[in-house]
Amino acid sequence: MDVKGAARRVLAGSPPVLLVTLPGATAERLAVEAGLRERGWPLAESPAAAAALVVAGEPSGPHVEWLGTLWSGMPRPKAYVTVAGAAESGRALDAVPRLLIAEPLGAGPQPGPPHGVVSPPEDHEVPESHGGHADHGGHHGGLVAGLPMAERADDRDGLRLDQLHLSLGPALPDWPTGLIVDVVMQGDVIQQAEVRPVPGGPPAQGSFWNEPWQRAARGEPVTRGAAERRRCAAHLDSVGRFLAVAGWSGPAARARRLRDAVLGGAGREELVGEVRPLVRQVDGSRTLRRLTTGIGPLPAARAKSVGVTGPALVADGDAHARVCVWLKEIERSLSGLEDARALAVDAENTENTKNTESTVGPRGRCDGLLSPSRALLDALPGLLRGAEFACARLIVASVDPDLDELQGAGHG
Amino acid sequence: MAESAETAGTAPLWAVVLLPVVLTVVALAAAGFDAVLSAGAEHGRGAGRGARTLRAAVAPVREGIALLARQRRRTTADDAALGRIGIALVPLAAVLAAAVVPWGFRAVTDPVVGIVWFNAMEALAWAAVWLAGWGPNSVLSLIGGYRFLAQGLAYELPHMFALTTAALGAGSLRVGEVVRAQQGMWFVVWMPAAFAVYLLSACAMAFWGPFGHPLGRDVAGGVVAEYSGVDRLLLLGGRWLLLVATAAFSVPLFLGGGHGPLLPAWAWTVLKTAGVLALLIVGRRLVPTLRMERYMEFAWLVLVPLTLLQALVVAVVVLNR
CATH class of the missing domain: 3.40.50.12280 (Rossmann fold)
Structure with a gap:
């Protein structure tokens, strides 16, 4: 009925x-x-x-x-x-x-996000809204239904083509939290990209993934095993996100399940038995390699010049190389899960100390002036320029900046 | 081979009504199997596996019904008419393509140019996906639509050579004739390359699995990103119908149609179709989504010469018969 x-x-x-x-x-x-x-x-x-x-x-x-x-x-x-x-x-x-x-289906008010929600004029149709929607300000090609017309500009081959101003994020699936990338696109090629955090600023408490290192820096007792556990989970999270963007949902789901198991305190033996096959499968996939080599190359020299310190620097290469570094570090972290020695974060450490592994968080050195993700964000626009949309998504996922790290950082 | 005195021909009229129903049931079963495998990856070997498997198996039915509860949705300055025509064409193309697939030895219709008809329906799907992506006036949908056109460019040529090879082996474009020609030996035995390429293009024309980039997660669902309710149901359901139709068509083309010992012909068709679907559903988990800018090279430099060579071998054999 x-x-x-x-x-x-x-x-x-x-x-x-x-x-x-x-x-x-x-x-x-x-x-x-x-x-x-x-x-x-x-x-x-x-x-x-x-x-x-x-x-x-x-x-x-x-x-x-x-x-x-x-x-x-x-x-x-x-x-x-x-x-x-x-x-x-x-x-x-x-x-x-x-x-x-x-929920009543009538046209009445809906219990949505709190006060200040911009209710659309109710005319039965729900307006477009998305992770990426057109930028409404400052264009001159006239308006169609309140949306700006595309402008034109020379593309990379000197052809005069339509260009579209878009904001990617903050609500795209498998996208770094709080990231917005303002892009100018021609076709589905990104001509220009600018990176900014979502308005509202970074959280006061800092990054979840850097927590052990931050606590150690405050002088609290933290074991190396606990730090490695967090690193392992952080990389599994990044790998899961990358694989989801690459359209490989099975291994992505496994990476996320294992991430939760790692954070949940599962034992080393139990984890190794499941993590190793996953690492083998992803690392050994020739298809994934063919699909992701050459995308977003970030040579070590250039990475260093913008201050990148973590896996992206070690990788010294493209998106695939960065993912492989994550995979290697996941395996290495697993073997250090039971390390009961204290994590010593020494702010005096400079570039070449042997002690660096204890100050390097999942995305880079936690003791520098520049937060690791700030450097990654600085490198991002250069990587995105000229990339096709699908490649741009892979590049962002392979860098996977954590904007919660920006707390207290100078610019941004 | 038991049933040698087959009567290739058309089915009674009621089969026209039955066809979409059968197609839907098979599609639901296939989607259920797919969901069960996905749930396995999601949960691993944890407790409560049996209950979860059962839940996953009926998930496609549940999702389909749930979509009926939802409002349809439109976007600003969209082209709703074109978009909806595109959406409706997807399941329509699937059913029309399946009309020439013989169940046992009888198809709903068996025209002289059955293989060409099948190929035409798939070209209709090109238009369908493109229109559906164009309709909402949204960047992500449009990118999805574009992706399918690039995909067509990559898979279509090897696909057509694979179809041609089967027709060449039988000396006819009539699907019934192709089945009859396989009475002694299935085409897959001496046309393995054509069969393999056909399986790839079956996924590609259903924009599914490794070829699901037009509906990719990276573009928030691409073509389907802005659709909800019935529109979404028709598009996503139509995709499964298309996959079932293309998988089923590989049976008369390469796997001997209804030929087989002991069981009745229709049972062989069902079994073989289920086998092909299972192969595709399991196989898709081995690879990530293929981006056409990379796949194109493989398609044109490897698959096109390969299928041409296959066609040449078959042509030489046929001429010397």
Whole structure:
């Protein structure tokens, strides 16, 4: 009888979730991802595909606007929940089915992101909204339906082609948290790229992935094993993201599951048995190598000149080389999981000390003036210029900057 | 071979109604199998495996029903008509292509140019995906649409040579004749290269698996990024129908159609189709998504000469018969 109602109950049984992570909410993101896996709910790739907007972190003023845009782009019925702390994720997700069943389908106001949400003029149609949507300001080609027309400019071959100003992020799937890349595109080739963090600034508490090193720097007792555990998980997270962007969902899912197992304190023996086959498969894939060599080359000399210190410097090469360095470090970290020696972070250390491995976090040296991800972000525009869209996504994923590290850093 | 006195011909009229239903059921089974394998990668060998497997097996049915509960969606300054025509064409092309696939020895229709008909339906899918990507006036959708055109450029030529090779072996473009020609020996035995290339292009024309770049995760779903509700259901469901139709067509082309011992002909068709689908679904997990800018080189420098050579060998054999 009530077909719509029955269909809605089915939807509430496993709603596709658009997971948006706010700066500083890595722990919450991981908790939500684990919760989704446990429930068997799919991750939506775009607002159109999502029935629930789950925000990891507590949205404040500057986030409300873009969250509102995402929200208004979702078709009804839909639900909105925030996860302010990792421990709350279960309760927040459990609320989603109830919200979906209860949402009235009429045109009334919807319980979306808090005050200040820009409600679209209700005319039955949901407006476009996306991870990448057109920049509305400062163009001259006239407007069509409120959107600017494309301008024209010479492309790399000297042809005069349309160019489009876009912002990539912050809500693209498998995209670094809080990153926005403003690009000028011709066709699907990126002519110019500029990098900026999402408005609102980095979190006060610093990066989740650098936590052991930060605690050691504050003088707290941290074992090397704990630091290696965090490094291993950070790289598994990056590898999972890269593989997801490369369209290899099986190994990506395995990398993420193992990341959670590593963080959950699983024993070395148990982990090695599962991590090693994954590393072999990814490292040994000739197809992946053919698809990703030559993309986003970052020679060591150039990396050094912008201050890159971590795996991206070691890799001394393209996207594939960077992923291989992650894989190597994952295996190395695993063997150091039970190292009970204290992690000594010595701020006096300079470039060439033997002690560097204890001050190098997942993305680079944590003791310098420049945070490792600041350097990665500085290198990014040069890598993206001239890249085709799919390659640009692979480049960003292979660098995987952690914008939570920008805390306290000078420029940005 | 048991059923040698086959009567290649057309099925009764009710088969027209039955065809989309059968296609949908097979597609749901295939998608369920795919979901079970994905759930395995997601959860590993943890506890509660049985329940999760069961849940994953019916996930495609659930997702399909859930999409019916959802509002359709439009974007600013879109071309809704073109987009929706494109979307509707995807399942339509799949059903029309499947019309020439014989179940057992009978197809819904068996025209003289059956193979050409099948190929034409796949060209229709090109238009369909491109239109669906164009419709929403969104960058990511459009990039997805473009990707499918590039994909067509890469896979179509080797694909057509593979089809031609099977037709050459039978001396006919009628699918029924191709099946009859395999009474003694399946074409896959002496046309292995053509068969392998056909399997690749089966995935490519269904824009699925390693060839799923037009709907890639990196473009937030690409062609399908802006669609919800029924539109999304038709496009994603249509993709599975297309995959089933192309996989099923490999059976009369290379795997001897309904020929086989003991079992009735229709059962052989079903078994062989299931085998091909399983091969594709398991095989797709071995590789990441192929980007056409890299695949193109392989397609034109390796696959085109390979299929031409295969066609040459078959032509020489046929001439000396």
